[in-house]
Amino acid sequence: MTERPSTATGSNRNFNQPLASPLRPNTSGGPGISVTGASPTRSRTPPPNENRRSISGVSSSSSPRPKAKGPLRTNPPSFTPRLPAGSNSEAESTNTFCRNITIYGYCRFEDKGCAFNHDPHSQKQQSGSGRGKFNVDSPSFTPATPPKKTISPNVADAAPFTPKHSTGNTLSRTSSGASRADVIGVATPPVAPQFQDSNNGYSIPHTVDQQQQNYHQMQHGFDSIGLAENVYSPTKSRRRANKLKTAATSAMNAYDYAVGQQPVNPYAQTGADMFFQQPQTYTPLLPYHRYAPLAPFPQKLQPFQKTIHGFFMSDNLREELQRKAEATLQSLPSNPVLFRFPSVSIKVNKIDTDYFHRGEGVSSILPPQVEEFHSLVPLDTSNQKSAQVFGYPSWVYKAFSNEDGHAWTLRRVEGFRLSNEADIRIIQRWKKVLSANIVTIHNAWTTTKFGDSSIIFVYDYHPLSKTLAETHFGPSPRYTTPRHGPVGPIVPEQVLWSYIVQIASALKAIHSAGLAARVIEPSKILVTSKMRIRLNCCGILDVIHPDTIRTQDMVREAQLEDLAQLGRLMLSIACNTPSAIHAFPKSIDYIGRHYSMHLRDSICFLLATGTTKNVDEFIKSIAVQAFQNFDSALHYEDSLESELSRELENGRLVRLLCKFGFINERPEYDHDPRWSETGDRYFLKLFRDYVFHSVDENNHPVVDIAHVLICLNKLDAGVDEKIMLVSRDQMNCFVVTYKELKRQVESCFQDLNKSNRR
Numbered sequence: 001m002t003e004r005p006s007t008a009t010g011s012n013r014n015f016n017q018p019l020a021s022p023l024r025p026n027t028s029g030g031p032g033i034s035v036t037g038a039s040p041t042r043s044r045t046p047p048p049n050e051n052r053r054s055i056s057g058v059s060s061s062s063s064p065r066p067k068a069k070g071p072l073r074t075n076p077p078s079f080t081p082r083l084p085a086g087s088n089s090e091a092e093s094t095n096t097f098c099r100n101i102t103i104y105g106y107c108r109f110e111d112k113g114c115a116f117n118h119d120p121h122s123q124k125q126q127s128g129s130g131r132g133k134f135n136v137d138s139p140s141f142t143p144a145t146p147p148k149k150t151i152s153p154n155v156a157d158a159a160p161f162t163p164k165h166s167t168g169n170t171l172s173r174t175s176s177g178a179s180r181a182d183v184i185g186v187a188t189p190p191v192a193p194q195f196q197d198s199n200n201g202y203s204i205p206h207t208v209d210q211q212q213q214n215y216h217q218m219q220h221g222f223d224s225i226g227l228a229e230n231v232y233s234p235t236k237s238r239r240r241a242n243k244l245k246t247a248a249t250s251a252m253n254a255y256d257y258a259v260g261q262q263p264v265n266p267y268a269q270t271g272a273d274m275f276f277q278q279p280q281t282y283t284p285l286l287p288y289h290r291y292a293p294l295a296p297f298p299q300k301l302q303p304f305q306k307t308i309h310g311f312f313m314s315d316n317l318r319e320e321l322q323r324k325a326e327a328t329l330q331s332l333p334s335n336p337v338l339f340r341f342p343s344v345s346i347k348v349n350k351i352d353t354d355y356f357h358r359g360e361g362v363s364s365i366l367p368p369q370v371e372e373f374h375s376l377v378p379l380d381t382s383n384q385k386s387a388q389v390f391g392y393p394s395w396v397y398k399a400f401s402n403e404d405g406h407a408w409t410l411r412r413v414e415g416f417r418l419s420n421e422a423d424i425r426i427i428q429r430w431k432k433v434l435s436a437n438i439v440t441i442h443n444a445w446t447t448t449k450f451g452d453s454s455i456i457f458v459y460d461y462h463p464l465s466k467t468l469a470e471t472h473f474g475p476s477p478r479y480t481t482p483r484h485g486p487v488g489p490i491v492p493e494q495v496l497w498s499y500i501v502q503i504a505s506a507l508k509a510i511h512s513a514g515l516a517a518r519v520i521e522p523s524k525i526l527v528t529s530k531m532r533i534r535l536n537c538c539g540i541l542d543v544i545h546p547d548t549i550r551t552q553d554m555v556r557e558a559q560l561e562d563l564a565q566l567g568r569l570m571l572s573i574a575c576n577t578p579s580a581i582h583a584f585p586k587s588i589d590y591i592g593r594h595y596s597m598h599l600r601d602s603i604c605f606l607l608a609t610g611t612t613k614n615v616d617e618f619i620k621s622i623a624v625q626a627f628q629n630f631d632s633a634l635h636y637e638d639s640l641e642s643e644l645s646r647e648l649e650n651g652r653l654v655r656l657l658c659k660f661g662f663i664n665e666r667p668e669y670d671h672d673p674r675w676s677e678t679g680d681r682y683f684l685k686l687f688r689d690y691v692f693h694s695v696d697e698n699n700h701p702v703v704d705i706a707h708v709l710i711c712l713n714k715l716d717a718g719v720d721e722k723i724m725l726v727s728r729d730q731m732n733c734f735v736v737t738y739k740e741l742k743r744q745v746e747s748c749f750q751d752l753n754k755s756n757r758r
């Protein structure tokens, strides 16, 4: 039998009635608790004689109600006004703070015989005087001593804990008093005014101490999230109903696992999850539904700078990744029969489609398919092809493979005829050269699909990359002379060292494989992201000019030439002109004046003639710079990991939302009792209302992602916290734990999967 929460029938209730009895956690093994008389009134005015009123006038519901199973359903009791738990004298009742004041801010019957205490100050003193038992009149919790690991069972019997706003907690609060930081699930200390966001209230703890303090708070069951939940309820009346919920939650702590007790693994997915995450083992005692961002954190943010976006990937990174995705997916207009090469500025992200339609340009026709590649898009920036590097003109296309669906780069060397098939086999050796600073080659073959005899080389595709020639010597170079300011080098030395270290690393990999790069040209080095470069077109020269590397000596000579090419490249970039090598003395003098001696010496070393030097020797001489680059790379990796961690929770929430989408409102199950308003699935529907269809006291929709995030996080973690769900007609309410809801989600989803397989 599926365990289910018990029902509650509605009536107006006296808010001064102690909740300990009806909200006492169920110890009989049933999952839920029943609240009698919880259908709240829509009015915020205290009902007459509220403090003393009986709830015998239960408003009976005409709507269908979920069947209560087990002994948990309680019938409306005939209510005799009771004094607070543990008190038996009227004198004590006058010490009990009137709940009308807590709830409504005043009591209409203060002067008309209400027996409860209406003076908050005297109340504070009372509570400060230290009554032994933890109850509704206890003062707000301020952790002073190290918390115990578990909660005493007595706490579960305690009356609801209602923190008082007068206790100095200055956290920013939402309209109903809850901190948004609490809502979003970020651990926040009880007093942290310096971090509050005056604009939107999101608040992030900045110190380890604060986080620990929060954690201790949670351990004690005084999780501020319990308060925050009061903010949201599907209807006005649910707002009031939610106040009851605090009582239910205060004694519950999802993370207080007793020693030796097996914690619920919140990530455990069932075998039915064909495309959801598989089970993982996690350490107990972790608050899975909370956000725990990784360092490095943005420093010294002003309150207004902290927004909901702080919980997601940074805008810059997202934008860059999206632009790359867009460039990858960009294609040419489908119809034109003949695609011709454009003459200018046809980066993949700004294709001049008119140009294609006009049919201008010169040269080749693009075939619809070459081997397994289709949807070719030219990447060349110009149709003025020089044969300077390869001895043949070459063209570059982005294309999709119909084998794996990914985008690849095809480089076509036009007019090349392969005389010996063995020459192309060297690509197998190049495929094994794996370096982060090389564009990996994957395949090569000859073709006549372009109307001539060509050879195609397949490389990784790096969207939106530019060549070093475009970056430094193009029409809009990245580094220019500052108009104002001190005269200095145009390209920062740090950038030059970064290039040197990266190319040296690529050369190390290539030379170690017994090969030579032979393409260290500004137009054949790609800048794939900020300061990240890769050698492009490796292996092409070995195929089309095999005679130049037939012997070991030739390879050795080509490797020496690689070092000299690197020297020429750095000379031209440092002097900011591609022809710097033609005025070598002047250029080296410029470098001596504007850069360090180390850089000048390194370039001289590379350009010097000599047969004994090699890449290993060069790398040793730049070890200091290599370590600095290594350190920067690690810092960058840290920041990327931090960005990644922000998206961590979102992935699982999307999976959860998908499940909800599959489960809720399935028309084909309209008449299935298990999916009806008396069935188990009903709670999921109400939970969906609770999460997404809340309204405020003016009946306006509450559109707050913070509320959604916290609810879904708790559901995914399956915490023991209880929430109150109210039916749409407001005649029924149910108290359920997230754990139970999670179990229902899993079981519904499994059912769906089973029926799918039948």
Ligand SMILES: Nc1ncnc2c1ncn2[C@@H]1O[C@H](COP(=O)(O)OP(=O)(O)OP(=O)(O)O)[C@@H](O)[C@H]1O
Binding pocket: 379, 380, 381, 382, 385, 386, 389, 394, 395, 396, 409, 439, 459, 460, 461, 462, 463, 464, 465, 466, 467, 469, 470, 523, 524, 526, 536
């Ligand atoms: N693997 C690749 N991934 C993504 N883009 C690439 C790749 N290889 C080249 N490109 C892009 O294609 C464009 C043309 O590259 P190419 O190597 O032909 O440069 P080029 O300046 O036209 O040189 P050349 O005049 O020698 O042909 C460049 O803008 C480059 O960024």
